[in-house]
Amino acid sequence: MPKNDNNISMSVIKRLPRYYRFLGNLKKNGIDRISSKELSARMGLTASQIRQDLNCFGGFGQQGYGYNVSQLYKEIGTILGVNNAHPTIIIGMGNLGKAIATHMQFASGGFDIIGLFDCQKVGVKVNGKAILNSANLAEFCEENKPQVAIICVPEESAAGIVSTLVKCGVTNFWNFSHYDIVANYPEAVCENVHLSDSLMTLNYQITHKDD
C-alpha cells in the first residue's frame, strides 16, 4: 500500500537509486528475499535507516520474513519513475555532451532522447542521431514538446539556452553547467552535476588526508 507523503527528504530520495541498484543485483543473482539487516550489511548502512527509508513510501516488507527482492525492486523503480519515457533533449555536443549522449542508458532510466543540439557541428551524427542547430531550438520545442533538457553547454551560453527553454515550457533540467537554473527560475526542477566541484572535493580530501 504505497503512501504518498509529498515531503520526503532529499536525503532519502538520493539513496533510492542505490537501493534500486543493489536490489537489481540481488535479483540478478537469484536472491528473492532479503531482510533489512542483511541488506544493511551489504550496503554499509544501518538496518534502521533502510526500514525508515522504505517506510516513507509504504510497508513493502513482512514481519518475520523481510522484503521480497523482485517486488521491492519493482516498487522502487516505479517510485523513481523508470517506467516513464520523458522526451528529452541534450544541448551542447562538445566532449561532455557527446559522452552523455552515448554513455548513458537513458531508456532504462525513464528518459527518451528526442534531439541533440549544438550551435556548430550541425548534421554530424552522434549515436545515430544527427545534431540539430541550436538556433532552431524554440521551433523544435513547439513541435516536439520535450519535457527535459540536459545542459552541456558552458555557463556563458547556458543563461540564453535556459531562458529559451523555459519560455517554451521546458522546466526540467539535468544541468552540467555552473549556471544556477533554480536561482533564476524557481519553478524549475533541476539536478546539478558539478564535475569540477566534485574534483575539488577530492583534492581537499587528498590534501588533508593526514591532518
Add this chain to the structure above:
Amino acid sequence: MPKNDNNISMSVIKRLPRYYRFLGNLKKNGIDRISSKELSARMGLTASQIRQDLNCFGGFGQQGYGYNVSQLYKEIGTILGVNNAHPTIIIGMGNLGKAIATHMQFASGGFDIIGLFDCQKVGVKVNGKAILNSANLAEFCEENKPQVAIICVPEESAAGIVSTLVKCGVTNFWNFSHYDIVANYPEAVCENVHLSDSLMTLNYQITHKDD
C-alpha cells in the same frame, strides 16, 4: 591564522568549491570586499552558515568590514589544494573517459594528467596524449608514481583495475563506476560520481512534482 581542525564535516567541505567559484567571479568583477550578508544573498545561503563554514578554517574576516575577496579566494584555494599538481592517470578512454580527459581543467584544479589508459585504442591520441595499454598499468605506476586515478571503466573492469592500482600504491580515486572502492579498500580516498544515480534522482523529482 588558519586552523586545522581535522574533523571538518563533509557538509562544509562540499560547499567550499562553490564559495571558491563565487569568490573567483567577484574578483573577476573587480569587487574586493564582501560581507557574509551580501555573499549569502548572492549564493542563496544564510550569512550565519557562511561565517560558520569559514571559521572552520580560520578567522578570515574583519569585524565591521567583512572579507577581503582576493585574500579569501586565495585562502580557500589553498585549503582546497588547487596549488597542487597531483600526478594523475585516467583509466578507460570510452566516451566518458575521453570527455573527462578533454573537458576538465585539471591544472587549475590541482591535478596533472600524466597518463591515459585503455585496453583498446592504444596509441590513439586524446588531447595530444597517446593512449597507453592498460596491460602496462602496473609497470607505468612503478615508474611514474601517479597519486590519483580516475576510473572511467565499467563496473566489471573496475575491481581488477583498482586492485592493481592499490597494489602499486595509488589510493586516491575519482570514481565514475559503480564499483564500491571504499568498501573494498577502506584506506582509499574516493570521490564518487554516479551519473545514473543523479539522473534517477531527477526522474524522481519530475515524476513527483505535483504530489
Add this chain to the structure above:
DNA sequence: TAGATTGTTAATCGATTAACAATC
C-alpha cells in the same frame, strides 16, 4: 507456536540558524 523481522515511536546525534558580545 516460537523466532524473526517489520513498522513506528522515542532518543540521539549532527547540521543549520539565531543571537549577541567583541571589535574593527
Add this chain to the structure above:
DNA sequence: TAGATTGTTAATCGATTAACAATC
C-alpha cells in the same frame, strides 16, 4: 566615536539510530 560585521556560543531543526510492540 558610532555603525557595521565578525567570531562564537546557544537554540533549533532535521536526519540517523535505537528500541520495541505488533505480527507474520
